[in-house]
Amino acid sequence: MLPILTPGSLALLALLGKATLLLVAAFGGAALLQRAPAGARHLLWLATLGAVLALPAIATWSPLRLAVIPTTWYTAASDDRAPEPVVRAGDPGAATSTAAADRATPGVPQPAPMAASVRETPFAGGLAAGSSAPRWQPSAWQLLLTIWAAVACGIGAWLIIGFVSVRRIVRRATVLTAREWGGALYDLADRLGVERTPQLVRSEDVKMPFAAGLLHPTVVLPAECDRWDDARRRAVLLHELAHISRNDLLGHTLGRVACALYWFHPLVWSAARRLRLESERACDDLALSCGVRPSSYAEHLLDIVTSVREPLTPVVAIPMADRREFEGRMLAILDPDVRRQGSRRQSMTVVAGLAALALVVGGSAPAAARAASADPTLRRPPGRDARVSRAAIAPLASPVPGVTRSEAFASPVPPVPPAGTLAGAASPVSAASPASAAAAAARPVQVQLDTRLAQADSGERAALLTQVLRSDTSASIRRTAAWGLERYVERADVTTALAQALRGDASGSVREMAAWALGGGDDTPTARAGLLAALGSDRDATVRETAAWALAQVTDDERADDVERALTTALRDDVAAVRATALWAIGTLGNGKAPATVGDALADRDPRVRSMAAWVLFRREDPATLPVIERALGKEDDPRIRVALIRALGTMGDASAPTLARLLDSPDRDVRAAVVAALAGQNSAPWPMPMPRPRPFP
Template sequence: MSIPLPASADAPWLASAVWLVARGTVLLAAAALLASALRGRSAASRHLVWALGLGGMLVLPALTLAVPHWEVPFVSVDAERFGASAGAGAAGGLSWGAVALAVWMTGALLVLARTAVGMLAVHAMGRRSTRVTDGVWNDRLNAARAELGLRERVRLLRAPGAAMPMTWGILRPTVLIPAQADAWSPERARAVLLHELAHVARRDCLWQTVAGLGCAAYWFHPGAWWAARRMREEREQACDDRVLAAGTRASEYAGHLLEVARAFRPGRLAAAAAVGMAGRSQLEGRVIAVLDGARARGAVGARAALLCCAMAALALFPLAAASPSIQQPRVLAEQPVAPRSPAAAPPRTAVPEAAAGTRVAVAPQPAPVRKREPVRATAPRRAPAPDDAAARVAAASPELFTGDEATIAALMRAARDVDPQVRRSAVWALGQMDDGLVVSPLLRSMSDRDPRVRSTAATAIGEYATRQRLTGIAARPVPTGTGNDIQPPRTGRSDLQPPRRDLGQRILAGLTAEVDTLPSSSIGASPDTEM
């Protein structure tokens, strides 16, 4: 049993998008399970797991295009089941696939615009601030860098008013302190600088940008927003662990957090591009974690982080290479009926001779009815090349142009295929048959969304109408003057289902006036000829 993925001619990307979201969900679920298993470890290790999970979702589409694929047997794409209904709904109005794509792009642009506005707000705040040049703060900054082992140079700015201490910048890191920082005690100034420089050492601004891009690409996925929120929580606790590991007392640092959160509020616009020190929404959990002496507070080293990234990449490659199997619709083939031997034919009833000039009526012999036995459906055949439309139509039925019900049914299904060239070839093939059942699908193809299919349908109707009118002229009864007027037996498939034939003839009679207006040069045109 396989799980079908939706596919539609109006949205060729639908099956790939659904499959991409499904694999991203699997990736986030694996990250959540691993983070739960690391509950007793440090916050830095859990933050790395969430960052790799959300970053893996971001690179998954590009990696899917770069690696060779392998088919997943329990997931398939049934193009006929989903493409027929979607195509019928789109023929009369706006394509729903285009609407869905526009909605996704609108949501992604709104999330990216929020990040862009935050960057502009941070840039404006940096221009309003002044660079700290006094020796006391520079000495404190250099001492904090030495305690954390940070070699990268950091720019220290002082805001003109009350501002939450924050850090921004990937290539050029900047630490902002409020104007009231000069009144802080040396212990509080050291704790604030250690916390902000811990963000620089951990490259938290880079990971925050990755999380923002992931939320923009998967803005409709609640798991992406949940992972980004977990990253923020684990990030702040990891920086708190760095401050405590540098020798700061837990109770003293908890007091500093509460005072900073009470005195300053982070800007809403700048929060999308900068990393603040103390947000009120996470304050309670952070204070509890700071005062918990049994928690692990170790940091993830550079080698350990590279090893984790390599393991995540190895796990991501098979997931990116997985692709659903293409399932073709199953067709019931028709078993040919062996011809009856002359010896098995029933004896004919002898007709007594009649006098000259006497008409003798002979009862018509019933025509042998072909028995159709369904063949057990075998494994679906692999789809041929997209440009081989004739092979797609030929694969719909083992016999074409025979005029039987199985062939007409197969061509009617092919006339609703997702490929317009396949529909066009099927419409052309239906037009070559002299069966009244082909009139209804030809009329339905007149409203196809592809102009070439509509043109081929009009040509096929014209051919059918011309043949029927010529057949009617040739089939006029010829009066017999002498001999026995014996009525020939009615044979063929026209005796099996006369109501549907009559319906086709009545529809055709109503179209005769319109068919006469078609140009004669279009009669007999093959669907492979460009209109």
């Protein structure tokens, strides 16, 4: 029979038990986070799979000596044993005396008769040496490890094939450079804070949009994307860019690697599936938080899924939708009570709790067993039957060379419960004073507000939130109420309440949130007047910046000139962020002649303001600004801003040709490349200029 309970196999069983304990704790934590945003649950599963992969290193490098279960499997016999006699082929007397001693020992099997009749022959030494040579025989655990390695390598090869397939698809695809694609891509990438804009390609080999690429992110679209309207293009790009912004490609690969190494463990496969599902839901929440209507987003998703029978998506890519998980996503998208945004404290609590649990579980090791000499049965005096007694207990107590303490079994450690959090969708935490008396006093009000909101319809919810915004004594709760009123900003009473809060609330954070909420509504006199007043006179720079951003969102074309005059006044603001956001709003609102103050901003001391001013001039295409740009080029030292100014020159036609010709002698390669592109008429492509989009959340 092949041996099974070896020290190495026991260490592997201990590792498997620790991984199972972590996974069970994660499933329990996910049950507690059912009402939390999908991003929090995704972080839970990501941290769990990462901890499971790190368990071998934790168990090897950081054992914690916790006396939980004694390692009786590693108990060794006492070291004061007498040396066993050696039987030589040339000493028949010794063999006879040894056999006699064995026969005198009761309860021990007697040796075969031929063992006592070994004759001294020329071949006796060879027989003895040959009979003592060990024959290698694989153990049961060695066979199991071979099977495990074969399956793991097979899954790893499957993943490698997936990477190769993605690379082949991208190389055969066509890069989308049209204005309708490039403009939406750069605009949404800036809104989501994607630092490096991914490549956007169109492929005939795929049916479902997906994101792929760990080092070089790429969004791959099917050939059917040519027939999509602007709303569907933005919905798809927003979802895929959300994956890239959240680094879901790395988490997706981590889950696949965990499945490859723990292919025999059903809980690992289930955790990886939950990771992918929560990743999709978190991206849906992020898309909806950016202003997409849930009904429209769900309609686009439904049309894409129903039109594809076989997605044919590589395993390492993240498809936009999966039929098996589609129903749950649709319900979550259309549910107005689902929380879309989580707090930083909640995320830190999840990660810290899992890290602590992984360290405790992974680093724990059994306590060493008592010395063998403490057992009275092992203290018998040495005698002629000592060799037989030691031989009888050797299979259970012999020490194993090379076995360390970390290879012992670790007992299950009860999981540490996560720290409690405030219930409800609107439970803000003050970043300035998280343990202040005001926050503690606001908790009963918060619980009552959550209860009343859960029992009210949309009209009653708007009225309740309006009442809280006007009368609550806690600034954090008023801020949350302003954030929630953004959903009902089309109502006149809600717009009035937000405008009043923007004008008169004592807290800058509440005024900032009120300005952001007004940015999600229509161009009404009340909203416009409140935002203009905040832009011109609010004492908080963050409020002024948010007001500038909101004015660009709500202003209609008919009133763009009036708002533009107020924005040009904001270009004299003391804070560079306000000036840059005001410039972005000017460039967003309209076309035609550029205000003179935009040209003056080219001499601003802040490089971000100068770069944004160049972008506005690029958007306006005003030939009257040519002398201003020429003067700025003569004084500008930043090569990136010089390139931006050259791009602005390229939009002005033949009038800019002499200036561009002089710049061809520049020693800067990027400047010369921009000049050649401008002369060749390649300035119609979208400009990937980062544009401020402040989006405060409670």
